[in-house]
Amino acid sequence: xxxxxxxxxxxxxxxxxxxxxxxxxxxxxxxxxxxxxxxxxxxxxxxxxxxxxxxxxxxxxxxxxxxxxxxxxxxxxxxxxxxxxxxxxxxxxxxxxxxxxxxxxxxxxxxxxxxxxxxxxxxxxxxxxxxxxxxxxxxxxxxxxxxxxxxxxxxxxxxxxxxxxxxxxxxxxxxxxxxxxxxxxxxxxxxxxxxxxxxxxxxxxxxxxxxxxxxxxxxxxxxxxxxxxxxxxxxxxxxxxxxxxxxxxxxxxxxxxxxxxxxxxxxxxxxxxxxxxxxxxxxxxxxxxxxxxxxxxxxxxxxxxxx
Amino acid sequence: xxxxxxxxxxxxxxxxxxxxxxxxxxxxxxxxxxxxxxxxxxxxxxxxxxxxxxxxxxxxxxxxxxxxxxxxxxxxxxxxxxxxxxxxxxxxxxxxxxxxxxxxxxxxxxxxxxxxxxxxxxxxxxxxxxxxxxxxxxxxxxxxxxxxxxxxxxxxxxxxxxxxxxxxxxxxxxxxxxxxxxxxxxxxxxxxxxxxxxxxxxxxxxxxxxxxxxxxxxxxxxxxxxxxxxxxxxxxxxxxxxxxxxxxxxxxxxxxxxxxxxxxxxxxxxxxxxxxxxxxxxxxxxxxxxxxxxxxxxxxxxxxxxx
Numbered sequence: 057x058x059x060x061x062x063x064x065x066x067x068x069x070x071x072x073x074x075x076x077x078x079x080x081x082x083x084x085x086x087x088x089x090x091x092x093x094x095x096x097x098x099x100x101x102x103x104x105x106x107x108x109x110x111x112x113x114x115x116x117x118x119x120x121x122x123x124x125x126x127x128x129x130x131x132x133x134x135x136x137x138x139x140x141x142x143x144x145x146x147x148x149x150x151x152x153x154x155x156x157x158x159x160x161x162x163x164x165x166x167x168x169x170x171x172x173x174x175x176x177x178x179x180x181x182x183x184x185x186x187x188x189x190x191x192x193x194x195x196x197x198x199x200x201x202x203x204x205x206x207x208x209x210x211x212x213x214x215x216x217x218x219x220x221x222x223x224x225x226x227x228x229x230x231x232x233x234x235x236x237x238x239x240x241x242x243x244x245x246x247x248x249x250x251x252x253x254x255x256x257x258x259x260x261x262x263x264x265x266x267x268x269x270x271x272x273x274x275x276x277x278x279x280x281x282x283x284x285x286x287x288x289x290x291x292x293x294x295x296x297x298x299x300x301x302x303x304x305x306x307x308x309x310x311x312x313x314x315x316x317x318x319x320x321x322x323x324x325x326x327x328x329x330x331x332x333x334x335x336x337x338x339x340x341x342x343x344x345x346x347x348x349x350x351x352x353x354x355x356x357x358x359x360x361x362x363x
Numbered sequence: 364x365x366x367x368x369x370x371x372x373x374x375x376x377x378x379x380x381x382x383x384x385x386x387x388x389x390x391x392x393x394x395x396x397x398x399x400x401x402x403x404x405x406x407x408x409x410x411x412x413x414x415x416x417x418x419x420x421x422x423x424x425x426x427x428x429x430x431x432x433x434x435x436x437x438x439x440x441x442x443x444x445x446x447x448x449x450x451x452x453x454x455x456x457x458x459x460x461x462x463x464x465x466x467x468x469x470x471x472x473x474x475x476x477x478x479x480x481x482x483x484x485x486x487x488x489x490x491x492x493x494x495x496x497x498x499x500x501x502x503x504x505x506x507x508x509x510x511x512x513x514x515x516x517x518x519x520x521x522x523x524x525x526x527x528x529x530x531x532x533x534x535x536x537x538x539x540x541x542x543x544x545x546x547x548x549x550x551x552x553x554x555x556x557x558x559x560x561x562x563x564x565x566x567x568x569x570x571x572x573x574x575x576x577x578x579x580x581x582x583x584x585x586x587x588x589x590x591x592x593x594x595x596x597x598x599x600x601x602x603x604x605x606x607x608x609x610x611x612x613x614x615x616x617x618x619x620x621x622x623x624x625x626x627x628x629x630x631x632x633x634x635x636x637x638x639x640x641x642x643x644x645x646x647x648x649x650x651x652x653x654x655x656x657x658x659x660x661x662x663x664x665x666x667x668x669x670x
Contacts, residue, residue: 144547240451242570243590263549264571267588276585276662281574283550315665349667355583356663358622360656 058123058172059304060197061088061297062102062164062189063179065109065127068333069139069153072146074286080333081113083136084179084203087290088297090337091324092177093120094345095301100170102126102189104158106134116338125167130158146285147262166192175304177296178202178223183215190222199309201225201300202254203292206232220253224309225270227258227296242267243274256314258299260292268318271311277318278356280326280348287332291325294337298324323348365430365479366611367504368395368604369409369471369496370486372416372434375640376446376460379453381593387640388420390443391486391510394597395604397644398631399484400427401652402608407477409433409496411465413441423645432474437465453592454569473499482611484603485509485530490522497529506616508532508607509561510599513539527560531616534565534603549574550581563621565606567599575625578618584625585663587633587655594639598632601644605631630655 063084070077085103092099100123105113107129117124137155142148162185176197178186186202202223208216209232220226226249230242236252237245242259246269249257256270261279268275299321306313323345330336370392376385392410399406407430412420414436424431441464449456469492483504485493493509509530515523516539527533533556537549543559544552549566553576556564563577568586575582606628613620630652637643 146547240453241590241592243588246588261571264568265583265585274588274662275665276572276588277665278572278583278585278663281550281553281581281583283548285548312666316667319665319667353667355581356585356665358582358584358626358663359619360623360626360660 057174058098058100058170059092059096059175059177059300060100060102060126060170060173060193061085061092061177061179062186063088063177063181063293064136064159065101065103065105066136066138068289069137070287070289070332071141072287073142073144074284075332077287077332080289081116082138082290082333084181084293086117086334087293087328087337088177088179089117089122090120090334091294091297091328092301092304093122094324094340094342095298095320096304097121099123099301100126100173102164102166102170104128104130104162106158107131109135116334119338123169126165126170128165133158140289142288146288149288164189164192171195174198175300176200177300178219179293179296180205183208183212183219187215187219187222190219199224199300199303201227201296203227203296204232206235209235217252223254225256225258226254227260227292227299229260229262229292233257233259258318260295262288262291266295266318266322268314270314273311275311275315275318277315277322278352279322280351280355282326282329285329288329289333291328294328295321295325298322319349319352323352364481365405365407365477366399366403366482366484366607367407367409367433367477367480367500368392368399368484368486369493370395370484370488370600371443371466372408372410372412373443373445375596376444377594377596377639378448379594380449380451381591382639384639387596388423389445389597389640391488391600393424393641394600394635394644395484395486396424396429397427397641398601398604398635399608399611400429401631401647401649402605402627403611404428406430406608407433407480409471409473409477411435411437411469413465414438416442423641426645430476433472433477435472440465447596449595453595456595471496471499478502481505482607483507484607485526486600486603487512490515490519490526494522494526494529497526506531506607506610508534508603510534510603511539513542516542524559530561532563532565533561534567534599534606536567536569536599540564540566565625567602569595569598573602573625573629575621577621580618582618582622582625584622584629585659586629587658587662589633589636592636595636596640597644598635601635602628602632605629626656626659630659
């Protein structure tokens with residue numbers, strides 16, 4: 057049994073108020089895969105890179121025990137490149153450059169060894185590629201989690217709607233939830249989006265935490281208040297990886313476990329932003345994760361007597 | 364022993380996407396007093412109104428058992444008037460008109476019967492008036508909670524800084540915390556503000572909940588996700604009233620009780636916004652409050668096994 061993650065694999069050039077990096081390893085599949093690898097042993101990536109990707113970058117992934125059999129190498133092309141600059145508030149950013157390169161014609165290949173997929177994370181990518189990945193798995197996975205972004209709502213809404221009917225969990229941010237539903241109230245937005253297909257919706261609110269909707273319930277997870285956010289790139293992907301990695305570990309999908317999964321996702325995301333690119337997600341120790349989970353418990357726990 | 368609340372008493376004209384009201388009873392002292400009255404029996408207001416205030420408005424306050432001996436009536440003047448229009452997101456508003464009227468020369472009078480004050484809420488008002496109130500109490504209250512706003516940071520910062528050294532708890536919103544501290548990170552902002560005097564800081568984040576800092580700890584309280592927010596006016600004051608009302612009820616001031624107090628404050632604020640003006644805060648039942656506290660528990664509770 058395995059957790060399969062499809063998504064972009066990228067070089068990121070990032071500028072934040074704390075510094076600048078020209079060519080960080082990045083991409084949704086990478087951030088999510090690294091995060092998940094701390095919670096589950098059988099993580100397998102699907103993606104595409106160019107001939108410029110390099111052994112050192114593959115090593116960052118395989119050092120975490122992640123299977124790369126599903127990563128295609130297009131030797132004569134270049135790896136997807138994204139560059140962006142964060143504003144002082146770190147919640148908003150300008151995209152400076154996007155070179156699709158290998159991603160432009162990405163047609164995901166699922167190795168036979170990936171057909172044991174039980175948990176599937178459709179990382180942020182063109183919806184048609186997310187659909188193709190799902191189509192090429194012989195058995196319907198036990199749980200399909202899908203991430204997406206406003207860009208696909210603008211350019212590929214019909215595909216997105218088709219896909220929404222086939223996934224169990226959708227993760228998007230608050231602005232995207234409002235855009236997708238046409239509702240300002242997140243409660244109403246969630247109602248409409250759950251009618252579009254998924255059984256669960258996670259609304260990511262960055263420094264304000266996350267909301268989980270499903271089974272007629274709501275859960276509000278805090279974000280860890282951080283003194284410094286060095287680089288927010290990949291935080292949402294690390295969240296998704298931590299979320300599905302925890303569910304793969306505990307094996308039972310229900311609202312109770314999903315609440316914990318949101319806390320694990322938030323924990324991995326909180327590490328992700330502490331250093332540039334994947335730096336922090338490469339060096340985590342289980343003890344650090346356990347301690348931070350403890351911080352989340354302390355942060356949100358209260359006991360009202362007699363209730 | 365009593366809970367004394369000083370603050371504005373106002374007529375509010377409010378326009379929201381849901382409707383319009385020309386002359387609602389409002390003001391920090393009113394919203395906070397009504398909220399506190401559900402949690403503690405000995406609530407006493409200090410404020411000023413004009414000859415136009417009317418018996419019906421006094422009744423709204425006294426019907427909740429609130430003492431109005433400290434409300435001065437300036438017969439030949441008019442009550443403070445504020446009008447504002449909320450935007451679609453309900454998080455931002457434009458002030459259309461502010462007529463200080465009686466508030467312009469407000470010099471708070473503390474009746475002898477208020478000298479048993481043990482809990483003091485300095486509702487949003489000119490800092491000099493907040494200071495005068497504190498000065499006129501013979502004994503230092505057990506707990507002083509202070510609310511303020513960006514306007515006083517712009518126009519009366521020195522008084523505000525003097526006052527901060529004399530209060531136990533400051534409640535402000537996230538933008539105000541950033542302005543007061545000059546720090547974007549709320550963690551750093553909290554560190555700096557706690558150095559200015561108060562032992563505890565509450566940062567109100569509206570629909571994103573609230574953060575409580577103090578005793579080297581942090582607590583993150585969720586906001587209840589609401590399908591409809593009819594009128595956000597007074598929510599921050601209802602929060603402060605619920606917060607200090609709960610602490611007056613349980614009598615022991617420590618971080619544990621303060622976390623619960625934040626949940627009670629959030630609960631009262633969540634009711635406040637459900638109807639225009641004070642309408643919802645006039646008709647609450649204890650059972651409704653208890654049920655909503657239960658919703659807050661369900662909203663934020665998670666149990667991570669073995670941690």
